[in-house]
Amino acid sequence: MSLLTVGSVAFDAIETPFGKTDKIIGGAGTYIAIAASFFEKNQNIVAVVGDDFPQSMLDLLSSRNVNLDGLQIKQGEKSFFWSGRYHNDMNSRDTLVTELNVLEHFDPIIPDSYQGVEYLMLGNLTPQVQSTVIDRLNERPKLVAMDTMNFWMDIAMDDLKATLKKIDLLIINDEEARQLSGENSLAKASKVIREMGPKYLIIKKGEHGALLFHGNEVFCAPGLPLEEVFDPTGAGDTFAGGFMGYLSSTGDISFENMKRAVIAGSALASFCVEKFGTEKLVQINNEDLDRRIQEFVALADFQMTYQL
Amino acid sequence: MSLLTVGSVAFDAIETPFGKTDKIIGGAGTYIAIAASFFEKNQNIVAVVGDDFPQSMLDLLSSRNVNLDGLQIKQGEKSFFWSGRYHNDMNSRDTLVTELNVLEHFDPIIPDSYQGVEYLMLGNLTPQVQSTVIDRLNERPKLVAMDTMNFWMDIAMDDLKATLKKIDLLIINDEEARQLSGENSLAKASKVIREMGPKYLIIKKGEHGALLFHGNEVFCAPGLPLEEVFDPTGAGDTFAGGFMGYLSSTGDISFENMKRAVIAGSALASFCVEKFGTEKLVQINNEDLDRRIQEFVALADFQMTYQL
Numbered sequence: 001m002s003l004l005t006v007g008s009v010a011f012d013a014i015e016t017p018f019g020k021t022d023k024i025i026g027g028a029g030t031y032i033a034i035a036a037s038f039f040e041k042n043q044n045i046v047a048v049v050g051d052d053f054p055q056s057m058l059d060l061l062s063s064r065n066v067n068l069d070g071l072q073i074k075q076g077e078k079s080f081f082w083s084g085r086y087h088n089d090m091n092s093r094d095t096l097v098t099e100l101n102v103l104e105h106f107d108p109i110i111p112d113s114y115q116g117v118e119y120l121m122l123g124n125l126t127p128q129v130q131s132t133v134i135d136r137l138n139e140r141p142k143l144v145a146m147d148t149m150n151f152w153m154d155i156a157m158d159d160l161k162a163t164l165k166k167i168d169l170l171i172i173n174d175e176e177a178r179q180l181s182g183e184n185s186l187a188k189a190s191k192v193i194r195e196m197g198p199k200y201l202i203i204k205k206g207e208h209g210a211l212l213f214h215g216n217e218v219f220c221a222p223g224l225p226l227e228e229v230f231d232p233t234g235a236g237d238t239f240a241g242g243f244m245g246y247l248s249s250t251g252d253i254s255f256e257n258m259k260r261a262v263i264a265g266s267a268l269a270s271f272c273v274e275k276f277g278t279e280k281l282v283q284i285n286n287e288d289l290d291r292r293i294q295e296f297v298a299l300a301d302f303q304m305t306y307q308l
Numbered sequence: 309m310s311l312l313t314v315g316s317v318a319f320d321a322i323e324t325p326f327g328k329t330d331k332i333i334g335g336a337g338t339y340i341a342i343a344a345s346f347f348e349k350n351q352n353i354v355a356v357v358g359d360d361f362p363q364s365m366l367d368l369l370s371s372r373n374v375n376l377d378g379l380q381i382k383q384g385e386k387s388f389f390w391s392g393r394y395h396n397d398m399n400s401r402d403t404l405v406t407e408l409n410v411l412e413h414f415d416p417i418i419p420d421s422y423q424g425v426e427y428l429m430l431g432n433l434t435p436q437v438q439s440t441v442i443d444r445l446n447e448r449p450k451l452v453a454m455d456t457m458n459f460w461m462d463i464a465m466d467d468l469k470a471t472l473k474k475i476d477l478l479i480i481n482d483e484e485a486r487q488l489s490g491e492n493s494l495a496k497a498s499k500v501i502r503e504m505g506p507k508y509l510i511i512k513k514g515e516h517g518a519l520l521f522h523g524n525e526v527f528c529a530p531g532l533p534l535e536e537v538f539d540p541t542g543a544g545d546t547f548a549g550g551f552m553g554y555l556s557s558t559g560d561i562s563f564e565n566m567k568r569a570v571i572a573g574s575a576l577a578s579f580c581v582e583k584f585g586t587e588k589l590v591q592i593n594n595e596d597l598d599r600r601i602q603e604f605v606a607l608a609d610f611q612m613t614y615q616l
Contacts, residue, residue, distance in 0.1 A: 188536075220531060221610075225528075249615075289616060299527065302570075304568055
């Protein structure tokens with residue numbers, strides 16, 4: 001199959017209790033594409049960067065079978081830049097700098113070569129841009145998934161709700177699910193959110209794993225207890241990339257297969273947090289990923305027997 | 309096999325966002341014994357109540373195959389009483405009243421008929437009392453498990469550490485694990501705590517399920533997404549009771565069997581929170597429990613396949 005990712009390709013500067021980085025490569029689109037590349041060998045990306053973005057990173061994406069026809073390079077402009085500082089518990093962070101730069105007037109142009117794509121992953125962007133992408137595809141993909149964040153709920157809820165009506169799967173974290181639904185219980189939140197449009201919902205819970213909802217079915221994916229979370233940046237995007245890469249490479253959107261995709265995404269996300277930015281993701285090989293997936297399998301495995 | 313529970317049998321008064329109770333039956337020992345009774349038909353309890361404790365509740369425990377030889381009834385004294393108010397998120401609470409009453413000078417006397425018991429569950433009590441119970445058993449049980457709480461870490465850490473050296477399994481929640489170990493990462497906390505004595509550790513994570521650690525093995529039990537948590541009081545004790553009841557009834561302390569016991573405890577705890585106090589636990593039958601256990605099985609089930 002084929003996967004189209006729309007998302008930021010950008011610079012980040014990150015501070016955690018373990019240290020800080022200069023400008024490093026980041027952006028939802030980057031994490032998603034790298035993570036998906038472990039499974040999907042037919043990827044496309046729609047994104048925009050400035051002329052300050054390193055060619056080496058674009059080469060890396062190409063080498064991972066990401067078609068860059070839809071990557072716009074704006075001469076004389078700068079790439080999106082975000083800087084943040086994580087608190088000691090790593091569960092919350094302050095944004096220090098947000099420079100929209102090329103993202104401010106981002107027009108997501110879909111190259112003809114991308115038409116007919118079967119899986120669409122809309123990374124965290126303005127709901128308006130996400131919606132535009134769907135509208136510009138001549139054929140509706142087999143599965144349209146998107147991420148969003150609290151920020152859009154605060155300033156663009158109407159746009160967000162309009163976009164939600166057009167998608168199949170929403171991938172958000174627990175805090176976002178609570179804000180979007182106004183419900184504290186994730187079981188209730190999952191119903192409210194799915195009434196807004198998406199038939200499928202994934203709620204990411206960080207170290208506690210993830211929940212997948214569809215109809216009356218629920219899957220609870222385990223969270224691998226990690227000794228050290230070095231940098232959580234991009235873990236959610238990596239999860240989404242692993243999930244969508246798995247799904248599109250198998251071409252199967254049954255609930256059973258989505259469970260497997262959740263495990264694939266979880267395994268990749270667990271690597272992402274081990275180093276700053278994309279550093280760990282580009283170091284690991286298939287053998288590493290295979291071993292990690294097996295850890296997840298063992299973590300959740302039990303054979304229940306009982307007598308009452 | 310046989311299970312001995314040592315724990316409070318007491319009164320609670322509870323306020324939640326959904327309402328409040330008068331004095332109702334509570335206490336760790338009560339929840340543990342009721343939960344364990346679904347699996348273990350040979351139970352003993354060491355506890356103390358005042359003459360204000362209702363005979364009907366003691367009859368209920370008897371009818372669930374709990375031998376009450378070790379239950380002391382202090383004439384002219386009052387039962388332990390705790391009152392608390394849960395905050396809106398149900399994850400934190402304020403203690404409004406604690407009246408130790410009969411617990412103040414509790415001497416855990418072990419009836420001869422209890423000697424030779426194979427499984428011991430030490431509910432949350434002073435570490436000194438927990439330790440005394442172990443010392444008074446002529447034969448060391450096959451498995452000694454205990455619960456504790458932040459309060460004892462604050463005021464009796466030395467006693468707690470001495471007791472931890474004598475046990476096999478500690479069952480605590482994530483916040484307690486962090487305080488006891490001084491580590492934020494639960495993976496690190498699990499190592500630090502197991503170096504203090506217990507070879508096995510269960511970390512309860514409320515709605516996020518539970519983790520079981522032994523050697524290099526980890527099991528992550530799913531948390532069932534509930535629409536409503538009506539009253540969390542006793543959920544941890546119910547978990548411990550279901551776990552120990554399952555374990556002692558099967559007589560198998562392998563890691564594989566402990567996983568099943570975690571699921572059994574999780575299923576019972578998920579009922580406990582549906583009503584005030586023990587109300588739901590005493591309403592459900594084996595068929596209800598069977599159905600709930602199957603929900604947990606389905607929740608965590610996946611068959612992983614992948615190609616890298």
